[in-house]
Amino acid sequence: MPEGHSVHRIARQFALHFVGKTVAVSSPQGRFAAGAERIDGLRMLSAKAVGKQMFLEFEHDRWLRVHLGLYGAWDFAGNFTADATTASAAGRMGQTNQHGTVVGEHEDSLASIGAPRRTRLRMSEQEKASDAPSEFPPEPIGAVRVRLLTDTTCADLRGPTACEVLTPDEVQVALNKLGPDPLVDDNGAAEERFVATVRKKQTAIGILLMDQSVVSGIGNVYRAEILFRARLDPHTPGKLIPEELLRELWRDWAHLLEIGVRTGQMMTMDGLTGDDYTAALASRDDRHWVYHREGLPCRVCGANIAMELASARKLYWCPSCQAPLGS
Template identity: 40%
Template sequence: MPEGHTLHRLAREHQRHFAGAPVHVSSPQGRFESGAARVDGRVLLRAEAWGKHLLHHYESGLIVHVHLGLYGKFTDLPLPMGAPVGQVRMRMVGAEIGTDLRGPTACEIYDEPQLRSLADRLGPDPLRPDADPTRAWRRISKSQTAIGALLMDQAVIAGVGNVYRAELLFRHGINPNRPGARLGAAEWDAMWLDLVALMKVGVRRGKMHVVRPEHDNGEPAYAKDRPRTYVYRRTGSACRVCGTPVAHSVMKARNLFWCPTCQPV
């Protein structure tokens, strides 16, 4: 599932390509037909992201809410776009470019009360200027839940996924099974600042760069088109810092990776 930096990058692209002008919105697949009709031809005022949620604000006061889920993807196409290919949930056509959305978990119309309800359910997003890390800290500091699970809880922090979870904990030497209440305030402050910096790099470069320059060598990344990671998807491989085999387990149905030496219990 795309992590928060991907949604913020999409929001920036959509702001650049579509905002400030009328947008033709349709649903070739038909599943978003009524919603598309409500914003079709309206001026897109702004696009923004909150965690893993993309929000298109139209002049009518209506908002298109998109959650990509595991399979959702936008595909940009030059004009004229031609006939849709495959199951296109939403097509947006602007003055200079168009984009097709396929396979999202959600593509729906929100009004302002629904948006407020979504915001109330989500924790602070490290990439939003209005993010308040103390909101997350209040939850973490009182919880006996493992920090590895808390970081993935979108009600605690919005936008963190499996890669940022694994790599952030490694970078700060914190075992993923440590209860949140046993995390120190100074540790949390350092983690938050690091997370903000890492996710901003992800937005700027389009990929998650999490390995420090002095460790960015040796065994290649887990996939050809991905930068190296410290522990994510490196089960059994030597830790890039100490050489200990990277460990793997499952936490709340998600794969968990860590170094037993660099992240002691």
């Protein structure tokens, strides 16, 4: 499932290449025909991500809410920026890093490689570039739930968990169900909200971090890595975690999310330079502390990394480095 950094990157593609333009909206698959008709031919006014959900605003108080879920993905074709990062959104198109196309096991990504051009890009948890289609707009491939089309850019959505047209009041209801997002909310207030919520819970922190009503955007990879970086036992009840440690968790999430949006990678090992940094961009084997490393030695203490199921998702952790508090 795409984590928060991926959805923010997708929202930036729309902010750069759709906002301010009249958009033709259709449902090649047919399942979203009624919704597409409600926003077809309207101008897009804004695009924003909150956690794992994206909200596209159109004229006449209509919004498109999309949650990619486990299988959803956006395919972009035509003229667009291959890396719509924070810097790109400020007008610097693709200048944040120059590592070319990065292909790694489990988590492929496209790094910054220049200004808008005609090509094709799939954006989900993996970002994969391919050759430009021979014609524009390209013929829909597969079960395209919704197509958004301008004169120069096409975006096709496949396999989302949610895709619906909402009123402003309905958007607010959806937003009210989400926890704070460091890239959206006032960071001071967001930190206070996160800390206050967790400190009321008897639930294990390893489960709380995946609860989108507690904090938006954290998925399986970031959950495991943030807890390891804090040396925190994932089974610790939220209410037993010291306040300062919770604040450190929030600030680390904000730090890692910014890196993820900027690089397109869930880079969770700090201080890498030169060949080590290049290797980390190229392969998850070289950029994570514990995620997907079950049975391998901990990079810090040498103990075997453990894996268990927590809320039906695989949780990776080091039983030695992440010993219970006070032990």
